């Protein structure tokens with residue numbers, strides 16, 4: 001049965017620079033194919049439409065994921081050139097999967113890209129299950145969906161997730177979560193669905 005694997009996709013911008021975005025493709029456990037569902041408005045979609053190739057990463061660095069989710073990766077993390085497809089591999093990923101887009105359905109705002117994995121690599125072991133890391137992943141997803149939620153609903157959810165981060169997280173998880181919570185608090189009311 002297919003499932004969703006949250007990770008990070010790198011694509012190449014028109015000027016050759018990397019674009020780094022969290023995405024949750026639908027995968028089979030063997031990860032030979034990916035079904036990506038980027039919104040048409042995303043840079044990831046525009047780049048994949050133009051180049052037809054990208055690299056999906058399995059990660060445990062939630063600080064990287066949190067910052068990439070809201071486009072605040074400055075400086076960029078360390079990247080290496082992929083030998084198999086034109087693109088960038090995140091040095092701090094656990095595993096990477098270079099893919100090509102085989103077919104595209106973009107009749108809806110959220111598109112569907114059926115992708116075939118061309119090659120893959122293992123860089124280091126996955127840290128393991130940790131509730132704080134998962135709480136940061138949830139918070140990062142919520143932070144990218146402010147336009148569909150009210151400020152008060154999001155603050156309630158963040159407050160619930162904060163308990164998990166405090167109880168089970170390390171420095172990286174606390175920093176990533178605080179970064180997202182501050183981003184939420186500092187966002188103007190017009191960013192939220194109830195504005």
Ligand SMILES: Cc1cc2nc3c(=O)[nH]c(=O)nc-3n(C[C@H](O)[C@H](O)[C@H](O)COP(=O)(O)O)c2cc1C
Pocket residue numbers: 006007019020021022023024025036037038039041042043044045065068069070071137140141144
């Ligand atoms: C764990 C996670 C999974 C995500 N999955 C998707 C997805 O499947 N499709 C999508 O359009 N956005 C997804 N997002 C939101 C995008 O990462 C976010 O909108 C990002 O800003 C898009 O960046 P881009 O415009 O550079 O592609 C996800 C975010 C997180 C944190």
